[in-house]
Amino acid sequence: MSDHPLDAIFDRYITSPSIFKNHEVLRPSHIPDKLPHRDYEIQFLGKALGSALRNNRPSNIFLYGKTGTGKTIVSKYVTKYLRQRAASIGKNIIVSLLNCVEVDTDYRVLARLCGVVGESVPFTGLPTDEVFQRFKSKLDSKKQLLIVVIDELDKLHHKSGDNVLYQLTRINSDLKKAQVSLVCITNDLSFKETLDPRVRSSLSEEELVFRPYNAGQLEDILSERATEGFNDGVLTTGVISLCAALAAQEWGDARRALDLLRVAAEIAERNSEENVSEIHVRKATKQIEKNTIQEVLVSLPVQTKVVMWSVYVLEKSKLKVITTGDIYKVYQELCKITALDPITPRRVNSLLNELSMLGVVNTKVVSMGRYGRTTKVSLSVSPREVRNILCEDFHIKKVSDFSAEHLLETN
DNA sequence: TGTCCACTGGAACGTACGGCTT
DNA sequence: AAGCCGTACGTTCCAGTGGACA
Numbered sequence A: 001m002s003d004h005p006l007d008a009i010f011d012r013y014i015t016s017p018s019i020f021k022n023h024e025v026l027r028p029s030h031i032p033d034k035l036p037h038r039d040y041e042i043q044f045l046g047k048a049l050g051s052a053l054r055n056n057r058p059s060n061i062f063l064y065g066k067t068g069t070g071k072t073i074v075s076k077y078v079t080k081y082l083r084q085r086a087a088s089i090g091k092n093i094i095v096s097l098l099n100c101v102e103v104d105t106d107y108r109v110l111a112r113l114c115g116v117v118g119e120s121v122p123f124t125g126l127p128t129d130e131v132f133q134r135f136k137s138k139l140d141s142k143k144q145l146l147i148v149v150i151d152e153l154d155k156l157h158h159k160s161g162d163n164v165l166y167q168l169t170r171i172n173s174d175l176k177k178a179q180v181s182l183v184c185i186t187n188d189l190s191f192k193e194t195l196d197p198r199v200r201s202s203l204s205e206e207e208l209v210f211r212p213y214n215a216g217q218l219e220d221i222l223s224e225r226a227t228e229g230f231n232d233g234v235l236t237t238g239v240i241s242l243c244a245a246l247a248a249q250e251w252g253d254a255r256r257a258l259d260l261l262r263v264a265a266e267i268a269e270r271n272s273e274e275n276v277s278e279i280h281v282r283k284a285t286k287q288i289e290k291n292t293i294q295e296v297l298v299s300l301p302v303q304t305k306v307v308m309w310s311v312y313v314l315e316k317s318k319l320k321v322i323t324t325g326d327i328y329k330v331y332q333e334l335c336k337i338t339a340l341d342p343i344t345p346r347r348v349n350s351l352l353n354e355l356s357m358l359g360v361v362n363t364k365v366v367s368m369g370r371y372g373r374t375t376k377v378s379l380s381v382s383p384r385e386v387r388n389i390l391c392e393d394f395h396i397k398k399v400s401d402f403s404a405e406h407l408l409e410t411n
Numbered sequence B: 001t002g003t004c005c006a007c008t009g010g011a012a013c014g015t016a017c018g019g020c021t022t
Numbered sequence C: 001a002a003g004c005c006g007t008a009c010g011t012t013c014c015a016g017t018g019g020a021c022a
Helices: A007-015 A039-054 A071-088 A106-117 A128-139 A153-160 A163-173 A197-203 A215-229 A239-249 A254-270 A278-298 A302-316 A324-338 A345-357 A383-390 A394-398
Strands: A061-065 A093-099 A145-151 A179-186 A206-210 A361-367 A373-379
Touching: A039 A061, A039 A071, A039 A145, A039 A179, A039 A206, A061 A071, A071 A093, A071 A145, A071 A179, A093 A106, A106 A128, A106 A145, A106 A163, A145 A153, A153 A163, A153 A179, A163 A179, A163 A197, A215 A239, A215 A254, A239 A254, A239 A278, A254 A278, A278 A383, A302 A324, A302 A345, A302 A373, A302 A383, A302 A394, A324 A345, A324 A373, A324 A394, A345 A361, A345 A373
Parallel strands: A061 A179, A061 A206, A093 A145, A145 A179
Antiparallel strands: A361 A373
């Protein structure tokens, strides 16, 4: 039983001490008992939602702030405790947390809300109005308060407009027993202006802006989690401050700081080392970046991959500025070779905008005077990564050695 | 100073599909 | 089974536009 080929590997996990004491607390989704440097925000939200305990409907609240500034976690933290306290005095408070990255249509929002009040609805097939009616009557069947936390609201608004928001802000006048309060979260600071004025005023009865963390504050946050998450003495000095400093450079993003620390430790553990050092943090930055790009590119639909490849091909060429016109020319050629049906320039334009949203290309609308108005496009990730990842695709493989030089001479 | 390029991006619509209600 | 419905992906149409050039 001792000569299995995996013994050497597994034994290491059994015998050598682990770096992690509790892996879970190092994930951004974990809600710790203390949230350093968010006292004011917690108090603010606590005061705003606390009126629920006195049978008053809390005002609707708008939370702004860049990614990783603690908006989501503060909301979770406060609502979690609010629910506990409410339960202890026999009050009925339901909290529903919607993330609009997944829940990005009117129908899905309402379907989710139906779920939390105990009304089951199919994921498609019903008219949206019907789902809203069902939600409303089920909710109003007893005395209760529903707090809906709508995270990344801009994503929902971008795709589906204000419709649901409008309905939700007005729902209270139709309800007899139940009440609804909204907590809206967005990281787009100018977002509010794009809302319908009627929705805007009722959504932001109260507002709070989350400031980015500075390096010192990030360090406190990481230290707090590290004492719970790691065994004593596994972090070498400087590891936490490096993670904090790197994340502080990018808008004070606590999620990123935490990811760095966790991934660095995972790398150390995989190499069966006993300590986490700055070298592991450096490796972690690279790995995180690579993973994000990989995830994005691999999951693209075929047409989008071909568009992305067109950008790659042009980036490899001698062209100084890449415009949508060039991209479409290359795209058409690629479609011929891969035997795909080409989509229209309008659609390619949309796909480029999507790629820009995903952070893999940069786009900028520019006017070149006499020579028209177009969009300047460039890759925002390394061409080598793009090549490695996209060439895995069956269609892209066929055009892996396509060069744009002959096309550009015809200009 | 006006023209006009090469697009941009909104809006309405079409099609295929899974899935609902009646 | 018929008639809707939402979603995903795409098309068609077209008014609008920043700024180099004549």
